Amino acid sequence: MTVPKPRLTALLAGPRGFCAGVDRAIKIVEEALKCHGAPVYVRHEIVHNRFVVEGLKRQGAVFVEDLSDIPDDGQPVVFSAHGVPKSVPAEAQARQMFFLDATCPLVSKVHRQAEIHHKAGQHLLLIGHKGHPEVVGTMGQLPPGSITLVESVEDAETIAVPEGVKLAYTTQTTLSVDDTAEIIAALRARFPAMEEPLKESICYATTNRQAAVKAIAERAELVVVVGAPNSSNSVRLREVAARAGARQAVMVQRGAELDLALLDGVSTIGITAGASAPEVLVEEVLARLAERFDIVTEEVTVAIEDIVFRVPRVAAE
Structure with a gap:
């Protein structure tokens, strides 16, 4: 039987x-x-x-x-x-x-914004993570000393900036929306005249995925984020899920990595994937869960994305 x-x-x-x-x-x-x-x-x-x-x-x-x-x-x-x-x-x-x-064209926009601020004689405060390739690339758009990196609220409260120079800020595109808002508030408290980016720097995909994981975290006992540990947007998703009410939030790169012992006593699980993780890896997680459970899936959609970026002709010829 x-x-x-x-x-x-x-x-x-x-x-x-x-x-x-x-x-x-x-x-x-x-x-x-x-x-x-x-x-x-x-x-x-x-x-x-x-x-x-x-x-x-x-x-x-x-x-x-x-x-x-x-x-x-x-x-x-x-x-x-x-x-x-x-x-x-x-x-x-x-x-x-x-x-x-x-x-990414949205990263390129941050680069161009940095150049605009620099040409206007402003010193740029870049909110981001030291050593991340995107931050290295953005800081490398301007001459050395033109950008100060701000990684945390503590940095925002203590960093030294050039005297007598107007300030502006921008951000890495893959940050936590909530964390970044706290850092900006701390900077604004010290530098009320600091100029904002011409456009929102955190990209639409990061914002949407964080909103979506919040929507499932409040209902899920466990949230699984499919992504890589060196993927900033994936790491942020796990952090956001944990703060948004999930009893536990974990990250896996492949379905086989998911420890089914984490599912003991769990009746509702949330699943998301970072912006660099293909859907086939989400399907792996579902297949892994099906080894032990009768799965009922529910799509929880907070936004519809229809943005497409053109592939440069030089690569397609």
Whole structure:
């Protein structure tokens, strides 16, 4: 006699998974491979997801951390979705490399805003995480000393800024909306004349995914975030879920990593995925859960995303 599986309600956050910038970056690499053949070099992980990176490697992509690791063989090099300092394309041009820029257009907008503030004579406060490729790229748009990095409320309350210089701020695109608001408030308390970005810097995909995970966290005893530990937006999703009421929030990269012991006594689980995690990995998590449970899924959608970024023609020819 077959023992029936216990029922488990799985709340699926919407939106989740790939955003337009990630989709565009991956397509640039794939189109470059189709047009030019292997190898196609990629500076840094094109997006922060091991599954995606390994899939592109199998197609012939070669991932490097520095242009010096690339031979002068005439093959294309792609800059990752996170953006790069100006010194990188300058080096590529000096070496007469054929390069394709897969920087997310929303990150590029932050770069342009930084340049506008600098031309206006303002010192820029950049809210973000030290060492993250996007922050490195944004800080590399301006001369050294033009940007001060602010990582926390404590930083906002204590950082030193140049005397007699007007201030402006911008942010990394993948931050916690709530944390960033607290940092901005602390900066504003010290520097009331600080100028805001021309447009919101935290991207729509980050904002939407955090709103969606809040919507499921208040109903779920456990929230599973599918994403990579070096993915800023995925890490923020787990943090947001924990703060929004989930009894526990964990991150997994693949379905097989999910410890089913965490489901003891759980009747409702929430599932989301970072902007660099494909939907197939969410399906892996559901398959893992189905080993033990009779799954009933419910889509919890807070926003519909229909944004598409064009793949540059040079990569598609």
